[in-house]
Amino acid sequence: MPAYSSRRRPVVSRLGVKLFVIILVVNVLIAGLVFLAVSRSIDRGFIDYLETTQTTRAETLAEGLAEEWQRRGDWQWLRDDMSAWQRLVRRQLWPGDGPPPQGIDRRLGDPDDFVLHDANGLPVIGLRPADEDQQNGSELHWLPIISQGEQVGALGYRPPQQLMARMDRIFLSRQQRNLGIIVASLSLASLLLAGGLSWWLGGRTGHMALATRRLTEGDYGIRLPEHGGDELSRLSHDFNVLAATLEANREARQRWVSDIAHELRTPLAVLRGEIEAMQDGIRPMNDDNLGSLAQEVGQLERLVADLRLLAQSDAGVLDVSLAPLDLAETLASRLEERRNWLADQGITLELEVTGQAPIRGDLQRLRQLWHNLLDNTCAYTQPPGRLRVSLECDADIARITWEDTAPGVPEQELVHLTERLYRVEGSRNRASGGSGLGLSIATALVTAHGGNMRASNSALGGLCWTLEFPLLREDVHEHRV
Numbered sequence: 020m021p022a023y024s025s026r027r028r029p030v031v032s033r034l035g036v037k038l039f040v041i042i043l044v045v046n047v048l049i050a051g052l053v054f055l056a057v058s059r060s061i062d063r064g065f066i067d068y069l070e071t072t073q074t075t076r077a078e079t080l081a082e083g084l085a086e087e088w089q090r091r092g093d094w095q096w097l098r099d100d101m102s103a104w105q106r107l108v109r110r111q112l113w114p115g116d117g118p119p120p121q122g123i124d125r126r127l128g129d130p131d132d133f134v135l136h137d138a139n140g141l142p143v144i145g146l147r148p149a150d151e152d153q154q155n156g157s158e159l160h161w162l163p164i165i166s167q168g169e170q171v172g173a174l175g176y177r178p179p180q181q182l183m184a185r186m187d188r189i190f191l192s193r194q195q196r197n198l199g200i201i202v203a204s205l206s207l208a209s210l211l212l213a214g215g216l217s218w219w220l221g222g223r224t225g226h227m228a229l230a231t232r233r234l235t236e237g238d239y240g241i242r243l244p245e246h247g248g249d250e251l252s253r254l255s256h257d258f259n260v261l262a263a264t265l266e267a268n269r270e271a272r273q274r275w276v277s278d279i280a281h282e283l284r285t286p287l288a289v290l291r292g293e294i295e296a297m298q299d300g301i302r303p304m305n306d307d308n309l310g311s312l313a314q315e316v317g318q319l320e321r322l323v324a325d326l327r328l329l330a331q332s333d334a335g336v337l338d339v340s341l342a343p344l345d346l347a348e349t350l351a352s353r354l355e356e357r358r359n360w361l362a363d364q365g366i367t368l369e370l371e372v373t374g375q376a377p378i379r380g381d382l383q384r385l386r387q388l389w390h391n392l393l394d395n396t397c398a399y400t401q402p403p404g405r406l407r408v409s410l411e412c413d414a415d416i417a418r419i420t421w422e423d424t425a426p427g428v429p430e431q432e433l434v435h436l437t438e439r440l441y442r443v444e445g446s447r448n449r450a451s452g453g454s455g456l457g458l459s460i461a462t463a464l465v466t467a468h469g470g471n472m473r474a475s476n477s478a479l480g481g482l483c484w485t486l487e488f489p490l491l492r493e494d495v496h497e498h499r500v
Contacts, residue, residue: 039217046209083111134175239266332463365402371409422477
C-alpha cells in the first residue's frame with residue numbers, strides 16, 4: 020500500500036497562518052502585560068524602599084545628634100566647623116574605617132540631604148525651611164531631636180521623590196531597559212515558536228486534508244505516516260485503518276460480485292444447454308429432463324434466497340421472531356431426524372445433549388442453522404466419518420460444540436471460513452460443496468440470536484465449530500411461561 024508522500028502539501032495552510040497569528044498575538048500581549056506589571060512594581064517598590072531607608076537613616080542621625088547635644092550642650096561647634104557635620108553624618112550612617120559604599124545607598128547617606136535647625140527653628144546646617152522649599156519645590160520631612168525629654172533641634176531630610184528626580188531615575192531606567200530587552204527576547208522567541216508550531220501543525224493537518232480528499236475520490240491505497248504517540252499520530256493511525264477497511268471492502272465487494280456472477284453462470288449454463296438440446300431434438304422433453312431443469316431452477320432459487328438473507332442480515336432487517344424455547348430440545352430433535360441420513364452419507368452421529376438450555380430464539384431459523392451445518396459436514400467430511408455434537412451451559416452461556424473428522428482446515432484458513440463464497444481449496448467446482456454461502460448464513464443466524472460462532476481445529480481431525488447463545492434469565496423465563 021503506497022504511503023502518502025510528504026512532498027505533496029498545500030501551498031498555504033490557513034490553519035497554520037491562524038495558529039501563527041493567534042500564538043504570536045497571545046505571547047506578545049502576555050509579554051506586554053508582564054512588562055507593565057513588573058515595571059510598575061519596580062517603580063513603586065523602589066520608592067517605598069527609598070522612603071523606608073531614608074527615614075531609618077534620619078532617625079539614626081537624629082539619635083546621634085541628640086547624643087552630641089547632651090555631650091556638648093549646644094550646636095555652635097557645628098556652626099564653627101562645617102567639616103564636623105560631614106564627619107558626624109558619615110560616622111553615624113557609615114560606621115567603621117572603610118569608605119562609604121557607592122551607588123544608591125551612598126546617595127541616601129549624603130550629608131547634603133539633611134538640614135539641622137536648633138530649638139528656635141534657626142538653621143544650624145542648611146537653609147531655612149522657606150528657602151529650602153523654594154529651592155526644591157516641596158517640603159522637607161522633619162524629625163525632632165530629643166535630649167533628656169527636651170527638644171533641642173529638628174532634623175530635616177529630603178523625601179524619596181526628590182532623590183528619585185535627582186539621581187535614582189537612572190537606576191529605574193536601566194532596569195526598565197533590561198526588562199524591555201527581556202520582553203523583546205520573549206517576543207522574538209514567541210515569533211519563532213509560533214512560526215515553527217504553526218508550520219509543523221499546519222503541515223500535518225494539510226497532509227491529512229489532502230489525504231482525506233484523495234480518499235473521497237476513491238484512492239483507498241493512500242496512507243499517512245505515523246510518527247510519535249500524540250493525538251495527531253493516533254488520528255493518522257485511525258485514518259490508515261479507515262483507508263485499509265475501505266480498500267478491503269471494495270475488494271470484497273468486487274470479489275463478491277464476481278463470485279455471485281460465477282455461481283449464477285453455472286446453473287444458467289446448464290439450463291440453457293438442456294433447453295437448447297430439447298429445442299434441437301437431441302433430448303426428448305420428458306419428465307426426467309424436465310425434472311433436471313426443475314432441479315437447476317431450485318438451485319437458483321436457493322442461491323437467490325441465500326443472497327437475500329445475507330443482504331437482510333447486513334442491513335440489520337433479518338426477519339427473526341425471538342421467543343422463549345429450549346435450545347437443547349430443538350438441536351437434539353433435528354439431529355435425531357437426520358441421523359439415518361447421516362448414516363447413509365457414511366457419517367456416525369455422536370450426540371451429547373442433556374438437560375435444558377432456555378434461550379430466546381426463532382425455531383425456523385435455528386432449524387435452518389442446523390441444516391446448513393449438517394450440509395457443510397456432509398459436503399467436506401470423508402466417509403467413514405464421525406460427527407460429535409455436545410451442548411453445555413456455563414453461567415449465562417449455552418455452548419454448542421460441533422466437530423467432525425478429517426479432512427481438517429489449515430490454521431490460517433480458519434478465519435476465512437465464514438466469508439461469502441469462500442472455499443478452502445480455492446476451487447470453483449460445485450461438486451466439492453454448495454454455493455459457499457452456508458457458513459456465512461450460519462454466522463448471520465447465530466448473530467441474530469445474540470450469539471457468536473467461531474472455528475477451530477477438531478480433536479477428531481476435522482473442523483470444530485463453537486456456537487454460543489445467551490441463556491434466558493430464569494425470572495424472565497418463568498414470567499413468560
